[in-house]
Amino acid sequence: MDFEHHYTKEQRQFRQEVIAWLDANLSPEMQHTGEPRDLDRATWERHMSFRRKLGEKGWLAPTGPLEWGGGDLSPDHALVLREELGSRGLQWSLEDGSASLRAALQQRGTPEQKSEYLSTISRGQVTIWRLSREPGAELDAANLGVRAHRDGDDHILNGAELFAGQGFGPDYLWTLALTGPDAPSHQATATFLVPAGLKGISIQTSNSLLPGEAHRVTFDNVVVPPRCLLGEEGEGWLLMQDTPADVEAMYPPAQDQELGDLFQYASETARDGVTLSEDPVLQQLLVDAYIASHLTRLLRTRNAWMAANGRQLTYHRAQAALLEKRAALRLSRLVRDVMGMYALLDHQDPRAPAQGRLEVQQRRSLARQNPTGGPEVQAREFAKRLGMDLRKGERAPPPGGVSPAR
Amino acid sequence: MDLSLTESQVMLKTSATDFLNAELPKERVLEIDDSPTGFDPELWRRICELGWASMVIPEEYDGTGLSFTDLGVIYEVLGNYACSSPHLDSAVLSAQAILEAGDDSQKKALLPTIAEGQQIFSFAFTEPEYGWGPNSIQLPATRRNGNYVLNGTKLFIPWAHVADQILVVARTSEGSSPDQGISLFLVDKNAKGLSTRLQSGWIGDKVCEITFDNVEVPASGVLGPIGEAWPAVERAMDRATAVLCTYMAGGATRVYEMAREYSQTRIAFGVPIGTFQWVQTDVIDALTEADSATWTAYEALWRLDNGHADAPLGISMAKAVASVGFSKACDATHNVHAGIGVDLDFGLTHYTKRARTFQQYLGDAIFHKQRMARLIRL
Numbered sequence: 001m002d003f004e005h006h007y008t009k010e011q012r013q014f015r016q017e018v019i020a021w022l023d024a025n026l027s028p029e030m031q032h033t034g035e036p037r038d039l040d041r042a043t044w045e046r047h048m049s050f051r052r053k054l055g056e057k058g059w060l061a062p063t064g065p066l067e068w069g070g071g072d073l074s075p076d077h078a079l080v081l082r083e084e085l086g087s088r089g090l091q092w093s094l095e096d097g098s099a100s101l102r103a104a105l106q107q108r109g110t111p112e113q114k115s116e117y118l119s120t121i122s123r124g125q126v127t128i129w130r131l132s133r134e135p136g137a138e139l140d141a142a143n144l145g146v147r148a149h150r151d152g153d154d155h156i157l158n159g160a161e162l163f164a165g166q167g168f169g170p171d172y173l174w175t176l177a178l179t180g181p182d183a184p185s186h187q188a189t190a191t192f193l194v195p196a197g198l199k200g201i202s203i204q205t206s207n208s209l210l211p212g213e214a215h216r217v218t219f220d221n222v223v224v225p226p227r228c229l230l231g232e233e234g235e236g237w238l239l240m241q242d243t244p245a246d247v248e249a250m251y252p253p254a255q256d257q258e259l260g261d262l263f264q265y266a267s268e269t270a271r272d273g274v275t276l277s278e279d280p281v282l283q284q285l286l287v288d289a290y291i292a293s294h295l296t297r298l299l300r301t302r303n304a305w306m307a308a309n310g311r312q313l314t315y316h317r318a319q320a321a322l323l324e325k326r327a328a329l330r331l332s333r334l335v336r337d338v339m340g341m342y343a344l345l346d347h348q349d350p351r352a353p354a355q356g357r358l359e360v361q362q363r364r365s366l367a368r369q370n371p372t373g374g375p376e377v378q379a380r381e382f383a384k385r386l387g388m389d390l391r392k393g394e395r396a397p398p399p400g401g402v403s404p405a406r
Numbered sequence: 407m408d409l410s411l412t413e414s415q416v417m418l419k420t421s422a423t424d425f426l427n428a429e430l431p432k433e434r435v436l437e438i439d440d441s442p443t444g445f446d447p448e449l450w451r452r453i454c455e456l457g458w459a460s461m462v463i464p465e466e467y468d469g470t471g472l473s474f475t476d477l478g479v480i481y482e483v484l485g486n487y488a489c490s491s492p493h494l495d496s497a498v499l500s501a502q503a504i505l506e507a508g509d510d511s512q513k514k515a516l517l518p519t520i521a522e523g524q525q526i527f528s529f530a531f532t533e534p535e536y537g538w539g540p541n542s543i544q545l546p547a548t549r550r551n552g553n554y555v556l557n558g559t560k561l562f563i564p565w566a567h568v569a570d571q572i573l574v575v576a577r578t579s580e581g582s583s584p585d586q587g588i589s590l591f592l593v594d595k596n597a598k599g600l601s602t603r604l605q606s607g608w609i610g611d612k613v614c615e616i617t618f619d620n621v622e623v624p625a626s627g628v629l630g631p632i633g634e635a636w637p638a639v640e641r642a643m644d645r646a647t648a649v650l651c652t653y654m655a656g657g658a659t660r661v662y663e664m665a666r667e668y669s670q671t672r673i674a675f676g677v678p679i680g681t682f683q684w685v686q687t688d689v690i691d692a693l694t695e696a697d698s699a700t701w702t703a704y705e706a707l708w709r710l711d712n713g714h715a716d717a718p719l720g721i722s723m724a725k726a727v728a729s730v731g732f733s734k735a736c737d738a739t740h741n742v743h744a745g746i747g748v749d750l751d752f753g754l755t756h757y758t759k760r761a762r763t764f765q766q767y768l769g770d771a772i773f774h775k776q777r778m779a780r781l782i783r784l
Binding site (some may be wrong): 142143206270329365 | 447532534535536537541542561562605606607608609613615673674675676682684685688699733740741745747748749750751755758762766767769771772776
């Protein structure tokens with residue numbers, strides 16, 4: 001076994017290429033600017049301009065096909081990009097939630113849709129907000145807020161839903177709509193890529209714990225032409241749920257910035273002449289957090305390796321997601337235990353450690369815990385994949401997976 | 407044994423509930439939280455009119471001389487409504503410190519102004535090297551020309567920005583142990599050289615950085631013997647801690663109620679989500695944390711009111727339980743509510759923010775468990 005990434009000579013050269021390009025195209029003041037939701041409009045626009053430059057090189061969709069604006073690179077190349085951008089506080093530049101949409105377009109888009117949308121999305125030329133859904137969640141059709149009915153060749157959308165997205169406004173809304181309440185749930189949906197400027201669409205950003213990320217979008221008799229329908233009616237839920245192979249095969253970055261910030265604080269801050277990291281009680285807790293972070297990364301690495309090597313994932317995604325959510329909440333408690341009130345100071349306070357990044361962790365650990373359903377969504381998926389929801393007499397399939405023993 | 411509230415305590419609870427129902431709907435909580443000061447002077451005035459600021463001040467100083475348990479009943483309701491006010495720091499912590507450390511003339515001059523709500527007091531304890539033990543007091547107070555001069559910084563001090571007077575815990579000398587050499591000073595908020603800065607963050611009651619730049623305190627502003635204030639300070643903090651625990655218990659109870667209600671009304675897959683086992687676990691956990699906080703808090707108050715020698719142990723246990731439990735109850739309730747729970751207008755985050763702030767105030771669980779270990783002589 002080998003748990004280390006071994007970059008080829010070509011990939012090491014690629015890293016040098018990335019570093020040189022970032023040094024030439026990314027000014028110091030654009031680095032470590034904090035969370036995207038905290039950016040003013042001018043700074044946001046500069047970041048979007050930078051994203052478009054990344055997109056021109058195919059680096060926003062590094063493993064995507066060249067013909068659709070991707071970089072046709074390997075997962076290891078993609079990891080290099082994430083690591084270099086992450087070290088500059090800009091990992092979020094790569095994470096706009098459009099990977100699933102690109103996969104859906106490649107899989108079920110018409111030639112016209114691929115031509116119109118794929119390149120512009122891959123090159124960061126448009127902003128997409130998508131319907132907020134917990135990965136792995138089952139579809140509860142009765143709770144789907146948007147309805148679509150046919151009117152000739154068009155569809156008419158009505159209703160409201162929460163969308164996830166950053167920035168000051170989308171170009172497109174990727175939504176799911178219920179088309180037939182009488183059919184079994186998963187067959188009663190369709191997915192649309194809707195221009196945000198269509199008449200009848202109104203958007204209100206929620207007053208949320210993580211401002212600027214959740215938006216209530218209302219559709220009032222919005223006429224949606226056929227080119228906006230992805231796939232066929234009845235495929236909507238499956239298209240939105242599918243996790244693209246390149247996302248599955250994405251290795252997690254080696255560094256856990258939040259844990260690093262906490263460890264740095266603990267090793268640099270003294271109370272009664274003793275650094276916090278030397279306090280026996282806090283030391284135990286800090287090591288627990290280290291283990292939890294490492295485990296989360298290890299299981300994500302396992303999943304990425306399996307996906308990159310054609311192994312079937314079953315319970316693995318839900319397991320890693322559940323572990324990650326629990327670890328985030330435990331970390332937020334540890335941050336408060338170690339830092340006391342300093343944990344709650346935001347980036348606007350001159351005394352905030354780590355430029356307030358750990359205060360963001362306090363809020364994010366809650367907001368990302370439960371975007372649309374609590375951790376039990378992942379737990380149920382986990383149990384289901386183990387066959388624990390089967391009725392008497394039914395046999396559970398083997399859970400599959402990879403273990404060092406096999 | 408009788409674990410019920412007395413008739414008068416029941417009346418206190420009912421009247422407090424009626425008052426806050428009328429005065430503090432959840433939208434108002436958010437408005438106050440988002441205001442520059444986080445302070446509603448009109449609400450404060452009405453709280454004082456009800457006599458709440460005088461409750462644990464003796465009658466001889468214009469108080470009503472009620473018990474800490476009586477006050478705890480009010481605080482449980484305050485926590486239930488996520489009410490923010492300077493009450494704890496002014497009418498409990500500062501008032502108790504003056505009672506314990508002040509001479510008769512100081513008590514007569516200061517306590518009535520607190521009891522009647524004429525003045526707001528803030529209690530400046532914590533410093534950049536954040537902690538709640540005597541070893542955390544480093545701010546020096548040096549003697550000069552008959553006065554004492556304060557130089558340094560206090561951090562995370564609640565309500566200093568709206569206070570009239572500030573009680574400052576400072577160090578006048580080094581002793582053979584950290585609790586020796588601590589003194590208590592009364593400083594006018596407008597004293598020359600004193601400045602306050604509101605700190606920024608996801609914090610419950612607003613807190614301040616206070617900078618002391620050669621702030622002179624006359625001898626009349628010293629409470630108690632110089633260098634011997636720690637026992638009085640500790641007793642005052644213990645009483646405030648016990649009362650704070652009932653606030654936290656009230657908050658935990660309210661979030662449990664929110665979780666239970668939501669689990670019964672939110673429908674997913676055609677059934678209330680409360681039928682899902684995971685949701686049931688979260689609701690049960692929230693209630694268990696709330697009940698644990700409630701009963702340890704009231705037991706601590708009972709020990710305090712009855713002069714039990716082990717009252718400090720009970721108080722530390724209550725705070726250790728509440729510090730962890732209030733936050734855990736909020737986390738469990740967030741799990742039940744999912745996305746709506748982090749919508750600031752929904753109301754759950756009022757409690758989450760307070761849970762995380764009060765977890766620290768007057769000592770977190772680690773601090774109080776270490777104290778318990780000493781008290782139990784582990």
